[in-house]
Amino acid sequence: MKPRLSRNIAIAICAVIFCLGIVTYGYAQNAYWPGLKIGEDKTPYVAVAVNGEISGDKLILHWDQVDHPKFSGYKVVISKSNPNPKYPDDGYLYYITDRTTTSAVINNSEAYKNGDFGEKLVPGEKYYFSITVLYSDKTVPGDSLQLTYPVGTTVSSPEPAEEAIATPTETTQPTKETPATETKPTVKPAVSPSSKAPQVTVSTDNNRLIIKWNPIYSESFQGYKVVISKNNSRPAYPSSGYLTYITNQSTSRWVIDNSTAYHGGDFGSYLTPGQAYYVSVTALYSDGKFAGNAVHVTYPADGYDPLAEKEGVQQSLDPIAISATASGSNLILSWPASEAANFEGYKVVISKSNPNPKYPNDGYLEWITDRNRTSVTINADTYYQGDIQGNLVSGEYYYFSISIIYDGWIIVPGPAQYVRIP
Numbered sequence: 001m002k003p004r005l006s007r008n009i010a011i012a013i014c015a016v017i018f019c020l021g022i023v024t025y026g027y028a029q030n031a032y033w034p035g036l037k038i039g040e041d042k043t044p045y046v047a048v049a050v051n052g053e054i055s056g057d058k059l060i061l062h063w064d065q066v067d068h069p070k071f072s073g074y075k076v077v078i079s080k081s082n083p084n085p086k087y088p089d090d091g092y093l094y095y096i097t098d099r100t101t102t103s104a105v106i107n108n109s110e111a112y113k114n115g116d117f118g119e120k121l122v123p124g125e126k127y128y129f130s131i132t133v134l135y136s137d138k139t140v141p142g143d144s145l146q147l148t149y150p151v152g153t154t155v156s157s158p159e160p161a162e163e164a165i166a167t168p169t170e171t172t173q174p175t176k177e178t179p180a181t182e183t184k185p186t187v188k189p190a191v192s193p194s195s196k197a198p199q200v201t202v203s204t205d206n207n208r209l210i211i212k213w214n215p216i217y218s219e220s221f222q223g224y225k226v227v228i229s230k231n232n233s234r235p236a237y238p239s240s241g242y243l244t245y246i247t248n249q250s251t252s253r254w255v256i257d258n259s260t261a262y263h264g265g266d267f268g269s270y271l272t273p274g275q276a277y278y279v280s281v282t283a284l285y286s287d288g289k290f291a292g293n294a295v296h297v298t299y300p301a302d303g304y305d306p307l308a309e310k311e312g313v314q315q316s317l318d319p320i321a322i323s324a325t326a327s328g329s330n331l332i333l334s335w336p337a338s339e340a341a342n343f344e345g346y347k348v349v350i351s352k353s354n355p356n357p358k359y360p361n362d363g364y365l366e367w368i369t370d371r372n373r374t375s376v377t378i379n380a381d382t383y384y385q386g387d388i389q390g391n392l393v394s395g396e397y398y399y400f401s402i403s404i405i406y407d408g409w410i411i412v413p414g415p416a417q418y419v420r421i422p
Contacts, residue, residue: 043068044382044390048142049367050131051345053409054150059106062409063131063142064360064385066099070135073097076104077141079128080117086141087132091115106149109248121149145369198224198281198292207300209256213281213292215249220286223247226254227291229278230267236291237282241265258304274301319414320346320402326422327377329394334375335402335414342407345369348376349413351399352387358413359403362386380421394421 048063061076076094079085091114094104106129111119121127130144198213211226225242229235241264244254256279261269271277280294322335333348347364351357363385366376380392392398401416 043070045070045135045138045140046133047140048074048131048133050129050142050145051367051369051405052129052145052147053344053407054147059147059150061104061106061129061131061145063102064363065102066133068133068135070137071099071133072136073134074101075132075134075139076106077130077132078106078112078115078117078121080115080125082116083128083146084141084144085128085130087134087139088114092132123149123151125149143367196283196285196288196290198283198290200279200281200292200295202279202295202297204297204300207257207303209279209297209299210253211256211279211281211295212253215252216283217249218285221249222284222286224249224251225282225284226256227280227282228256228262228265228267228271229294230265230275232266233278233296234291234294235278235280237284237289238264242282256299258299270305271299271303273299273303273305275299319412320404321415322400322402322417324400324417324419329379329422331378331419331421332375333378333400337374338371338404340404340406342410343371344405344407344409346373347403347405347411349401349403350383350386350388350392351416352396353399354387355399355416355418356413357386357399357401357416359405359411363388364403378421392421396421 046066046068048066050061050063052059052061054060063074066074074094074096075087075092076096077085077087077090077092079090082090091112093106093110093112096104106121108120112121117127126146126148128144128146130142132139132141196216196218198216200211200213202212203210213224224246225237226244226246227235227237227240227242229240232240241262243256243262244260246254256271258270262271267275267277276296276298278294278296280292282289282291320335320338322333325332325334335346338346346366346368347359348366348368349357349359349362349364351362354362363383365378365381365383368376378392380394382391383389388398397418397420399416399418401414403411403413405411
C-alpha cells in the first residue's frame with residue numbers, strides 16, 4: 001500500500017505544478033483564465049469638471065483632457081432643472097470622440113437630444129452644464145456649472161446667423177452615433193477640383209477682421225480651417241496651423257478678434273495690433289486639402305490685445321496665498337476670497353515634487369467658481385494629473401497652492417504650502 005500511496009502523492013504534486021505553470025504562462029501572455037482577469041487595466045477612471053465663459057453671444061465650455069486608455073468620448077450635457085445633469089439620464093448636445101477636444105461652443109445651432117427643456121436653449125434662462133466622460137465599460141459624470149444662456153443668441157438651425165457659427169475646435173461631432181442634420185440645397189452643384197479651394201476676402205469692421213469665403217457643398221466635405229501667418233504669403237493648414245475648425249459647410253464668415261488663441265502658427269497665440277498678416281481658409285475633404293487665396297491685411301491698431309490685458313491684470317492683482325490646518329484625519333485648505341470683478345474661479349493645485357505648482361501645468365484637484373467658497377477638505381483624495389497619479393498618501397508631504405482664474409482665462413498662480421497629509 002505504501003508504494004501506491006507514494007505514487008498517488010507524486011502524481012498529485014505533478015498535477016499542481018502543471019496547473020501553476022499554465023496560470024503563470026497566462027500571466028506572462030496577458031491572457032485570461034476562467035474566473036480570473038489577468039493583466040486587467042487598473043487605471044482609475046477620471047471625472048472632469050467643466051467651466052464656462054460668455055464670448056459675445058456665444059457660451060463656451062472648457063474642460064481638461066482625459067488620457068485614460070478606455071476613453072471613448074465626451075458627452076456635453078445640459079439640464080434646466082437638474083443641478084447634476086449626466087448622460088444618459090439628461091440627454092446630450094454633443095458627442096465628441098477626439099480626446100484632445102476640450103471645449104464646445106453652445107450656440108443653439110444643433111437640437112438638444114432627450115433633455116428637460118426641449119431642443120433649444122432660451123436666451124436669458126439659466127441652465128446646468130456638465131461633461132460626462134464615456135469609457136468602454138462605464139460612464140462617469142463630472143461636476144456641473146450653472147450659467148445663463150446669453151441674450152441675443154437666437155440661432156435655431158445650422159444656417160449661419162449674422163455672426164458665423166463654428167463647432168468646437170477639432171471636434172469630431174457629429175459622429176456615427178449622432179449623424180448631422182445639415183440643411184443642404186436640393187440640387188447640389190458639381191464640385192470640380194479647381195473649385196474646391198475657397199475664394200477668400202477680408203474686411204475690417206469695428207477693430208476686427210471679417211473673413212468671408214464661398215460655402216462649398218460636396219459629399220466629401222469635412223470642414224474649413226481659418227489660417228493666418230505672419231511670414232508665409234500662402235498659408236495653408238496644417239503647415240501654418242489654424243485659428244478655428246468649422247464643420248458646418250454653410251458657414252462662410254468668421255470674425256477674427258483675438259478672442260481665440262491660435263494653434264501652431266509662426267506668431268504665437270494672438271495677433272499683434274498694427275501688425276500685418278496673411279489670412280486664408282483651407283477646405284478639408286475626405287480626399288485632400290485645398291487652400292484658398294491669401295489676403296494680406298493689418299490687424300487693427302486699436303484691436304483687442306489679450307496679452308496686454310493679461311499683463312495689466314497680473315500686475316494689478318495679487319496672487320492668493322493658501323493656508324493648511326490638520327483636523328483629525330483631514331487636511332483643510334483655506335484662502336481669502338477674491339474680490340476682483342473679472343473673477344472666474346479657483347483651481348486647487350497639488351504637486352509631489354514641484355515647490356511652485358500651478359494650473360494647468362500641475363493639473364488640479366477642484367475647480368471652484370463660487371468666490372465665497374474659500375476652503376476644501378482633503379483626505380487622501382484622488383489626483384490624476386501632474387506628477388501625482390492616484391490617491392494622495394497619508395503621512396506624505398505635498399505642495400498645495402491656488403491658481404486664480406480671471407475673465408479671458410487669465411491664470412495667476414499663488415504661493416505654495418508644503419504640508420503633510422494626516
